[in-house]
Amino acid sequence: MHRDLNFSNLVMNHLQFNILSLGYSDLDSHWNFKGTCDYFNRLYIVLDGEGMVENEYETIWLQKGYAYLLPEFTPYDLSCDYYLKKIWIGFNMQLIPGQDICHALDKCLFKQFDFEKLELLGQRITSKKVNDLIWCHGTLFEMISELLFEEELLTEDKMKLIIKYRDVYEYITTNNRFDLTLTEISDNTNISVDKLTKEFKRDMGLTLKEYIKQQLLQNIVKDLLLTDQTVGAIAEQYAFKDQFYFSRFFKRQLGVSPMKYRNRYKD
Structure with missing residues (x-):
């Protein structure tokens, strides 16, 4: 049976996942910023402690073992009362230059992940070995993919407009x-x-x-x-x-x- 894979080829051949910045942070009550709004997506991976992100529409508690995706152009207040250990990355995911496919999101996405895997990510993300960093890149992409899995970010009609x-x-x-x-x-x-x-x-x-x-x-x-x-x-x-x-x-x-x-x- 012949299947039309034109849309699949178009997306998978042009999709770019770019990590713009990353960090490993031990935070305390000094992590308190109002109205933070970035021109890239952020991923927070919580290894210990807790914090909070909120705006006028939602309040999200940052908890150990969870990953949180904050979409670009969305303002949040960020805070920590006592202690928060997290990995963070700034990234974009594009099919056409300047068109991030997460732009359609209007909320924070979050999901619990296997904690042993998150700990390993925390260990390897500061490695000087290329193989470790390739693994980290793939793991981060996989986590973001799982967070986005149930979101309809790009329909075929939307793709036609991008091509237009x-x-x-x-x-x-x-x-x-x-x-x-x-x-x-x-x-x-x-x-x-x-x-x-x-x-x-x-x-x-x-x-x-x-x-x-x-x-x-x-x-x-x-x-x-x-x-x-x-x-x-x-x-x-x-x-x-x-x-x-x-x-x-x-x-x-x-x-x-x-x-x-x-x-x-x-x-």
């Missing part, structure tokens, strides 16, 4: 700058500005300008956390007119200055 705007996404990804205009995108994708703005909002649920800003902030955050570039160099790279204007833009979006954001999350 493939050229737009790729142009924005390649030319992601503060001064990027809709006219420039239109000229390089052969879609009129009027058609592009109307259809993109209708199909994707946000304006194209909002999407460009999201991608710009996501790239800036990556550079702050994953490189040692100065704030001034990052501002110049993304075509801000000066460092002051860049810092004001960043603080307006995330509530803290670029340097404070880097100092809070990089280590």
Whole structure:
């Protein structure tokens, strides 16, 4: 019997799982942040103690032996009363550059896992051996897959929309700058500005300008956390007119200055 595997091939051949940052933390009551909102997904794996993540819609207790997936662009208050030992990673999972498949989530996902496996992950994640780290990468991907298993993140119709705007996404990804205009995108994708703005909002649920800003902030955050570039160099790279204007833009979006954001999350 012949089966149509076109959709399967499309997804599995293009799926990218990227770990942007990771850490191993022993926390106490100083871990207390209000309105934390990242431009990447976070996975918390609790090895001991307890903490809490909450917003206006839900309150989730972080418990030993559980993993928690906090989706991108979703604000949470983070707190620990006494003690919390956890592994955390920042990641994205994309089929098309700039389109994270977890973006459709609007809640924290959590699940209990075999604790011996979590302990082994805690031991190997700081290893200097490549084989250990390959195992960690695969284990983290497997855990995220299990957390997402019952969520319908990407229907075939949604995939068709992503393909429809493939050229737009790729142009924005390649030319992601503060001064990027809709006219420039239109000229390089052969879609009129009027058609592009109307259809993109209708199909994707946000304006194209909002999407460009999201991608710009996501790239800036990556550079702050994953490189040692100065704030001034990052501002110049993304075509801000000066460092002051860049810092004001960043603080307006995330509530803290670029340097404070880097100092809070990089280590």
